[in-house]
Amino acid sequence: MLEELVGSTWHRFITKRADTSYPDAIVTLDEVRHTAGIFFRALGGEGGLRVENATESALHTRRTILQRIAGMGDKTQYAWRDDETLRLPDSIALFPTRQLNLDLYLWLTALSVIDNAEMPAEKRINWITQNQYRTHKTLEIWPGLKTRYQNLLKAHLQQRPNPKSLPADEANQEQIIRDALANSSQIQSLEYAKRPPQPVILWLHPAPPVEEFRNEKPVQDPDIEEAPQSKKDQKKQQKRKKGNREDMPTGNEGLMSFRLESLWSWAEYSKVDRTSVEDDDDDAMATAEDMDNITVAQDSQTSSSKIKLDLDLPSNQYDDIVLAEGIPIDEWDFKQQKSQKAHCRLQEMESRHAEPMELPKRLQQQAHKIRRQFEVLRPERHWVNRQNDGTEIDLENYVNFLSDLKQGHVNSDTPIYRELRNKTRDLSCLLLADLSLSTDAHINNDARVVDVIRDSLYLFSEALNATGDRFALHGFSSRNRSHIRFYNIKGFNENYDDKTRGHIDAIRPGYYTRMGAAIRHATELLNKEKTSQKLLLILTDGKPNDLDKYEGRYGIEDTRMAVIEAEKLGLRPFCVTIDEQAEDYLPYLFGSRSFVLIKNAAELPKKLPLLYLRLTH
Helix, strand or coil: CHHHHHHHHHHHHHHHHHCCCCHHHCEEHHHHHHHHHHHHHHCCCCCCCEEEECCCEECCCCCCHHHHHHCCCCEECCCEECCCEEEECCEECCCCCHHHHHHHHHHHHHHHHCCHHHCCHHHCCCHHHHHHHHHHHHHHHCHHHHHHHHHHHHHHHHHCCCHHHCCHHHHHHHHHHHHHHHCCCCCCCCCCCCCCCCCCCCCCCCCCCCCECCCCCCCCCCCCCCCCCCCCCCCCCCCCCEEEECCCCCCCCCCCCCCHHHHCCCCCEEECCCCCCCCCCCCHHHHHHCCCEEEEECCCCCCHHHCHHHHCCCCCCCCCEECCCCEEEEEEECCCCEEEEEEEEEEEEECCCCCCCCCCHHHHHHHHHHHHHHHHHCCCEEEEEEECCCCEECHHHHHHHHHHHHCCCCCCCCCCEEEEEECCCCEEEEEEEECCHHHHCECCCCCEHHHHHHHHHHHHHHHHHHHCCEEEEEEEEEEECCEEEEEEEECCCCCCCHHHHHHHHCCCCCCEECHHHHHHHHHHHHHCCCCCEEEEEEEECCCCECCCCCCCHHHHHHHHHHHHHHHHCCCEEEEEECCCCHHHCHHHHHCCCCEEECCCHHHHHHHHHHHHHHHHC
């Protein structure tokens, strides 16, 4: 007990003495993530990039004696970007004021807008010339950032080591970096030294990692899914880790060896197998947090036989009914900047086990209240006066006509008829519900996401049935580009009745979320309507994803293009989501005014009809 007390006291003391940061002025990425994304796009950066935490990079620079004792100063987080993401440090506390730390976030974001592809060949000599070019170009395009940069440069130079205190070779390196920072237009080349220079926090990563820990390779058997977890139960890593791939070791080859330094460091292979729900390590996340570099391997064997009866796809005689042959759907490839014709295959389906039913008793009182609220919008018959022809005489205008006739003011085309017409709401609405596997997650102890979606469809249908508006209900999920399931719950020309309620009751969680293809098919259905207003309402709980390359930016860009195509046809796409991270990507997909986030998922059934009322009234 005394040893632990002494050890913890010493650790706090030496860590505090060795720490050169300013914890009181810290700015975290979570605070500026949304601002950085907007700033990046406002400067002309690609809208599909996500803002994520950067990984830690090892440093081999000269450290002080206190840093070596405390085990600090050997890692840092650089900023960089790739095709999918903009990487920024998870926190910055390098300067004594919060404003300077915030300005550094914005400066690194602006620096990331300058693309490597636009850089002249002579500027790609090394990491110094590349960052010099970015700095020069950034200040040239956006001169308003010059004051911020000068303040950051002044503060950073004060923190860098004095060249006079360094050995000759390291002092020469440090002076070259200082000259490159002060004059970004003059090309500099770094000379060799025994130790690398201190990191330049005003520049991007000198050598960005080629690959991070990301499972890009789909599992061999996509029919088997993981058991869903509640969002509250899911564990998330605190820091992003560097990763690489290796073949799974067999365990029966190689030499056994022992190195003394292994006592103070450790790493291991982590078996990543989505076909199994077993976990031999109850605290795998804590283990991963202790590792600097995670190596993953794809096992050649699977444990699917243990759970195949529960999780495999049902046979055709038990699966839902396929209504027609697969429909070819185009898909947008943002890297090639072109549409891939007939790249996907969509199956229109109908639930096999849907049975006619009445509205559930738990919703009847709420449905009655909603119907009364929406009945005021029901079209009514009304008289239209002052018509040149009609079903009967307009007495008021006929009297005026006779009066003018007696006074000699005769107008032969005076409108003296009236006609009984129907006052209609000239609009159609198609609601497209995301039925992916994530909807099987629980939002509380009593309900899952799919249960909330089901109740929302009930009350939404009750509301629109009261107004008499034309509406259709569809759901979708996917398993790859060749297997996109599109459920017909209610068509535009079908009545809302017990049969429709049976189809709503039969909805179940599916697989993944290939949203672009589903939106394109829904657009085609809605575009056939003859009404003047057409609303495409999309209900989802997460971002686009699928087993193949539809992860990340590819899925985001394809979905965005599908939304743009719908808008060009005169449709109005609007997204309703319960995803807490939606504000990171939905403004790019639908626009800032074409989506709404329902923070409490349990309130979705009540709020969805009111949202429709606001959008169409």
